[in-house]
Amino acid sequence: MNAIMALATKDLRLLLRDKTGFFFTFFFPLLYAVFFGAIFSGPGTTATGMKIVVVDEDDTEGSKKFIRELNDSPELDVDVADRQAATDSVRRGRRIGYVVLPQGFGKARGRVFGGEQIKIETGVDPARKAEAGMLQGILTKYMYQGIQDAFANPDKMREQINESLDEVRTAQDMDPAAKATLQWFLPTLDRFMRELPKGQSANRGWQTFDLESKDVIVQRGGPKNSYEISFPQGIIWGVMGCAAGFGISLVDERTKGTLVRLRIAPIARMHILAGKALACLLTTIAAPMLLLLLAVVAFGVRPSSWPLLGVAVVCVALCFVGIMMLLSVLGKTERSAAGIGWAVLLVIAMIGGGTIPLAFMPPWMQPLTHLSPVKWSILSMEGAIWRNFSAAEMVFPCGILLAVGLACFAIGTKAFRWTEAS
Amino acid sequence: MMRATMLLLKNVRKAFGAIVAVDGLSLSIRQGEVFGLLGPNGAGKTTTVNMAVGLLKPDQGTIELDGAGSPDRPDVRAKIGVATQALALYDDLTGEENLSFFGKLQGLTGRRLAERVEWALEFMALADRRRDRVKTYSGGMKRRLNIAVAMIHDPPLLLLDEPTVGVDPQSRNAIFENIFSLRKHGRTVVYTTHYMEEAQRLCDRVGIIDHGRLLALDTVERLIAAHGGKSILVAERGDGEFRVDTDDPLAELLRLQKEGPLQRFRVERPDLERVFLHLTGRELRDA
Numbered sequence: 001m002n003a004i005m006a007l008a009t010k011d012l013r014l015l016l017r018d019k020t021g022f023f024f025t026f027f028f029p030l031l032y033a034v035f036f037g038a039i040f041s042g043p044g045t046t047a048t049g050m051k052i053v054v055v056d057e058d059d060t061e062g063s064k065k066f067i068r069e070l071n072d073s074p075e076l077d078v079d080v081a082d083r084q085a086a087t088d089s090v091r092r093g094r095r096i097g098y099v100v101l102p103q104g105f106g107k108a109r110g111r112v113f114g115g116e117q118i119k120i121e122t123g124v125d126p127a128r129k130a131e132a133g134m135l136q137g138i139l140t141k142y143m144y145q146g147i148q149d150a151f152a153n154p155d156k157m158r159e160q161i162n163e164s165l166d167e168v169r170t171a172q173d174m175d176p177a178a179k180a181t182l183q184w185f186l187p188t189l190d191r192f193m194r195e196l197p198k199g200q201s202a203n204r205g206w207q208t209f210d211l212e213s214k215d216v217i218v219q220r221g222g223p224k225n226s227y228e229i230s231f232p233q234g235i236i237w238g239v240m241g242c243a244a245g246f247g248i249s250l251v252d253e254r255t256k257g258t259l260v261r262l263r264i265a266p267i268a269r270m271h272i273l274a275g276k277a278l279a280c281l282l283t284t285i286a287a288p289m290l291l292l293l294l295a296v297v298a299f300g301v302r303p304s305s306w307p308l309l310g311v312a313v314v315c316v317a318l319c320f321v322g323i324m325m326l327l328s329v330l331g332k333t334e335r336s337a338a339g340i341g342w343a344v345l346l347v348i349a350m351i352g353g354g355t356i357p358l359a360f361m362p363p364w365m366q367p368l369t370h371l372s373p374v375k376w377s378i379l380s381m382e383g384a385i386w387r388n389f390s391a392a393e394m395v396f397p398c399g400i401l402l403a404v405g406l407a408c409f410a411i412g413t414k415a416f417r418w419t420e421a422s
Numbered sequence: 423m424m425r426a427t428m429l430l431l432k433n434v435r436k437a438f439g440a441i442v443a444v445d446g447l448s449l450s451i452r453q454g455e456v457f458g459l460l461g462p463n464g465a466g467k468t469t470t471v472n473m474a475v476g477l478l479k480p481d482q483g484t485i486e487l488d489g490a491g492s493p494d495r496p497d498v499r500a501k502i503g504v505a506t507q508a509l510a511l512y513d514d515l516t517g518e519e520n521l522s523f524f525g526k527l528q529g530l531t532g533r534r535l536a537e538r539v540e541w542a543l544e545f546m547a548l549a550d551r552r553r554d555r556v557k558t559y560s561g562g563m564k565r566r567l568n569i570a571v572a573m574i575h576d577p578p579l580l581l582l583d584e585p586t587v588g589v590d591p592q593s594r595n596a597i598f599e600n601i602f603s604l605r606k607h608g609r610t611v612v613y614t615t616h617y618m619e620e621a622q623r624l625c626d627r628v629g630i631i632d633h634g635r636l637l638a639l640d641t642v643e644r645l646i647a648a649h650g651g652k653s654i655l656v657a658e659r660g661d662g663e664f665r666v667d668t669d670d671p672l673a674e675l676l677r678l679q680k681e682g683p684l685q686r687f688r689v690e691r692p693d694l695e696r697v698f699l700h701l702t703g704r705e706l707r708d709a
Binding site for chain 1: 475476477496497499500502504506508509510511512514515519523524526527528529531555571
């Protein structure tokens with residue numbers, strides 16, 4: 001056991017001193033995971049309002065107040081611009097829609113009775129009908145907010161009532177029946193407002209219901225963010241880098257002659273391979289664990305089960321230790337071993353979801369993915385991170401990984417060339 | 423008194439396909455001697471060494487080490503230290519780390535390991551570069567470290583396969599001094615080389631090997647006496663240079679001087695090169 005530990009320690013020390021190997025084991029996977037995670041990350045969980053632009057053609061205190069109210073609302077994110085700029089920003093997709101507040105808007109808003117009807121123009125991409133409807137609803141809400149405010153102020157309300165009554169009395173083209181009704185109704189309302197106790201609002205009489213809205217986060221079966229997909233992929237690249245590196249180092253030992261000295265030492269051949277395998281195993285466990293730790297701390301990855309994730313990482317590591325052994329017999333020299341080894345690894349990465357996430361692969365590709373240990377590696381890690389696999393569900397992918405690892409290790413050790421001559 | 427046998431090869435044969443590398447070789451190497459295995463490149467020296475340390479299995483014959491059995495067994499191999507012809511070192515480890523690592527593989531631990539590492543570094547004059555990575559060493563330093571690694575576990579038998587290839591004269595002399603010191607301390611050294619002057623200078627006995635067969639084995643003096651022929655007196659007069667075979671160069675020189683004055687002369691004493699020429703019909707350096 002001492003010899004195996006000595007061999008493993010030596011290989012780990014050499015890995016730490018090999019800048020290229022260290023980069024591909026630890027930093028490249030991190031870059032991969034962060035880069036692709038960032039590219040595919042959406043807006044996240046922070047909700048923002050509907051982005052609109054308002055054209056203020058009234059430019060009065062009343063219109064400015066309305067814009068402030070819209071801007072303070074949680075439903076909207078408001079910019080102010082002239083008509084041309086507003087139209088352009090909608091056309092270019094920077095804003096969902098525009099709203100034009102015409103001249104006289106400030107005065108008309110909050111007036112309950114009489115006066116000319118004010119026309120508010122909105123412009124929305126015709127393809128976004130849902131947003132257009134929402135925008136109209138939100139505008140209506142805030143327009144009526146003005147009327148509600150008027151009822152909350154009896155003195156102001158009475159002023160409006162009397163103005164409206166004067167307009168009704170002097171109106172020439174009004175229907176006589178409507179004129180008579182209003183000439184009865186408006187003084188009655190004025191009397192009602194006058195007799196309200198001081199400081200009391202009339203709103204309560206007008207309110208039919210109160211709508212309360214609460215945020216509900218929808219429970220999803222998928223990943224919580226893109227890093228939960230990109231980190232398992234990045235980890236696979238690190239693990240493949242380890243397997244390739246240690247496989248090539250075995251060839252390197254043979255071509256440089258150190259393998260001869262190891263064989264002369266009073267240890268069994270299996271000790272030599274076990275030492276290499278142990279170093280590879282420790283690295284292929286340590287690198288993913290470090291990356292996962294970083295993923296959790298800095299990128300919001302939240303594994304659904306740490307114990308199952310640990311099992312997955314160990315199974316992935318064991319699988320790739322076997323693959324490392326197989327890679328070491330693919331070439332006679334370091335160069336050929338590296339070339340052939342990476343060619344094999346790239347193919348299994350491509351068909352196994354190491355480059356394109358499994359979920360995005362076309363249906364005809366899906367059966368092919370079963371052939372790649374990369375697929376089962378990613379599936380087992382995703383199972384423990386966001387697929388919510390049970391222990392029983394983990395058995396299948398982990399079992400495949402162990403079987404592939406064992407088979408590759410057996411073939412590799414059997415076919416390994418111990419001397420240059422043989 | 424006859425010394426005990428350290429390494430015994432009996433009728434050993436090894437072929438690689440149609441090429442017979444070692445053909446019926448029998449050798450008995452005694453404890454405490456420096457034994458030279460002399461032969462041209464491709465003579466079968468390295469194959470013999472590889473069989474002696476258990477790297478290759480002979481097709482025929484037996485090999486026994488120190489009366490303990492075949493070097494196939496790890497416990498028997500522990501009695502051997504080998505400095506291979508190729509530098510078998512880790513360039514990205516320091517000299518000290520290389521020694522420590524190979525020492526651990528030989529079963530050394532703790533204080534004993536530290537002592538042996540210290541000794542090996544001092545013995546090979548590498549102590550001041552112990553913490554430098556091997557890739558920064560000169561060729562001679564790497565050769566010395568290669569030998570130091572072979573000696574880390576203090577083996578009774580040391581096999582040095584062409585240990586001076588590519589080494590500067592200063593390092594070569596240092597290696598020779600180390601070998602003398604090892605002999606003084608009772609270690610057995612098997613030294614393979616194709617440099618006859620090295621074998622002549624270092625070895626108590628020499629085995630001359632060619633095409634995988636042992637052509638002769640004895641002390642250097644006896645080999646020369648048996649196969650080297652007479653000394654040759656090379657002299658020059660006005661009428662040109664001439665060569666005279668003689669057992670007594672001084673007497674022959676006096677005789678020639680009486681016949682007429684000599685402009686210059688030199689004596690070519692028989693050496694292992696001449697022995698090899700006599701045994702094979704070829705010169706060693708051309709073989």
